Amino acid sequence: xxxxxxxxxxxxxxxxxxxxxxxxxxxxxxxxxxxxxxxxxxxxxxxxxxxxxxxxxxxxxxxxxxxxxxxxxxxxxxx
Numbered sequence: 001x002x003x004x005x006x007x008x009x010x011x012x013x014x015x016x017x018x019x020x021x022x023x024x025x026x027x028x029x030x031x032x033x034x035x036x037x038x039x040x041x042x043x044x045x046x047x048x049x050x051x052x053x054x055x056x057x058x059x060x061x062x063x064x065x066x067x068x069x070x071x072x073x074x075x076x077x078x079x
Contacts, residue, residue, distance in 0.1 A: 002028075002049060002061060010051060013059045016041045019051060 002010070006026055013019045023030065023045070032044040041053040050062045 002045070007061045010059050010061055016053070019059055 006022065006028075009022050010019055013022065019041070028045055030043045030045055031047075034042040034044070038052070040055070041059070042050065043052075044050050048064045048066075050064070051059060052062065053059050
């Protein structure tokens, strides 16, 4: 999990090199690099945290969370 300070530093970056320097300085390892698949900078630093570069913007830190899906019994599509 990233601290708010590190997150702000990353989100102010414009290039991959800047992000990599911040990660190296804070001893944060990349577990998966999807940049080639996606076509832009996209790395995962743990199973729930992704750093990526949207088109024409600064870097973004995206945090996912697990949820449990439960069936309500109410149909939502009528064919």
